[in-house]
Amino acid sequence: MVEVKPVLGGATAWGGYGGGMTTRPQNAPAAPAPHIEFDGRPATEEDLRIPALHGFGHFTALQVRGGAARGLGAHLDRLDAANRELFGRPLGGDRVRELIRHALAGAGRADASVRVNAYLPPGAAETVLMVAVREPAALPAAARSLMSVPYARPAPHIKRPGEFGQTYYGMLAGRAGFDEALLTLPSGAVTEGATTNVGFWDGASVVWPDAPALTGTTMTLLDRGLDRAGRPSVRRPVTLEGPDGVGRFRAAFVCNSQGIAPVQRIDATPFTVDEELMRELRAAYGAAPADAV
Structure with missing residues (x-):
């Protein structure tokens, strides 16, 4: 095991959209801002307080090409299972798909990285879903x-x-x-x-x-x-x-x-x-x- 020592300066890690993470060069151009919706409507300041202040939740990240995704059923099953375990209630796949479609249309993208976050903030009657859509991504081919x-x-x-x-x-x-x-x-x-x-x-x-x-x-x-x-x-x-x-x-x-x-x-x-x-x-x-x- 390599000895882990904190190092000051240098490149900083960034959240690679779609579940990956890479080290982003300091001079790399900023990525375009994602299109974010909460339960099918554009995110408001109040909505964004949910992940900022009530971060307990779960998510899945998928790559969409031509409006379709490999392993979509596995993503929906993951969300439902985690929602039942964390919040004690199911999360319907039809609702998730509808919200993904709506967010893709709002972003004007058929090819995209999509992230679906689920939260149950205090006082909420049902799970709140945040769908973020960004440019498509792929792991670098290099070893x-x-x-x-x-x-x-x-x-x-x-x-x-x-x-x-x-x-x-x-x-x-x-x-x-x-x-x-x-x-x-x-x-x-x-x-x-x-x-x-x-x-x-x-x-x-x-x-x-x-x-x-x-x-x-x-x-x-x-x-x-x-x-x-x-x-x-x-x-x-x-x-x-x-x-x-x-x-x-x-x-x-x-x-x-x-x-x-x-x-x-x-x-x-x-x-x-x-x-x-x-x-x-x-x-x-x-x-x-x-x-x-």
């Missing part, structure tokens, strides 16, 4: 480097806003010259990337770390596609060192709603980019149908 950090998210099965730990360690990883932080348990067990799922290739199967982590929608679609191709994935313990260490694998990759990218190193452990594996993964993902929102 990525991951810096292991001693952090694990509480209740990792829920995707929620305001993740200070992920952003903090992602910032430190960027300052240290890495693309992303790799979250690990005190035992050294690998769990997930700060904003991605991480997978490994042992030469026969895709291996997901058997550890508490968010089950990403792209991860779910990859599992389905690999199953159809007769190459089912497996879950096994993965650690930084030892017999289950990352160094025993032939290749690694990360994935989230923005796509799939190879990993070239974890800390000081190098990985060869397996182009055949990446083709198989992208084919498995690409075979998933895109559902109209």
Whole structure:
């Protein structure tokens, strides 16, 4: 594990829209402002007080192309399950889709990054939904480097806003010259990337770390596609060192709603980019149908 030391100055981390996070160069142009709606109407100052003052909630982030999204059902299921657990009430998929369509129309976009946040502020009779629409995004195709950090998210099965730990360690990883932080348990067990799922290739199967982590929608679609191709994935313990260490694998990759990218190193452990594996993964993902929102 790389020693984590706070560093002053340098690049700062920014919330990569659609669930990813990268280190944004200081001289990079500002991203266009997102179009934000609350329950189907343009956001007001009063609306924006909800995420500012009552941040407890959950969200999902998806990529829309031509008004459709791969894994839409998984996104809707995620929102409904989290809403039931956090707020004790269901969240209907039809309502979510209607609000996404309305926000896309308001933004004038058919291709977009879309984020749906759910809140239940004090006194609210039903879940308040914030839909933000921004320019489409994709993971860089270049192989990525991951810096292991001693952090694990509480209740990792829920995707929620305001993740200070992920952003903090992602910032430190960027300052240290890495693309992303790799979250690990005190035992050294690998769990997930700060904003991605991480997978490994042992030469026969895709291996997901058997550890508490968010089950990403792209991860779910990859599992389905690999199953159809007769190459089912497996879950096994993965650690930084030892017999289950990352160094025993032939290749690694990360994935989230923005796509799939190879990993070239974890800390000081190098990985060869397996182009055949990446083709198989992208084919498995690409075979998933895109559902109209």
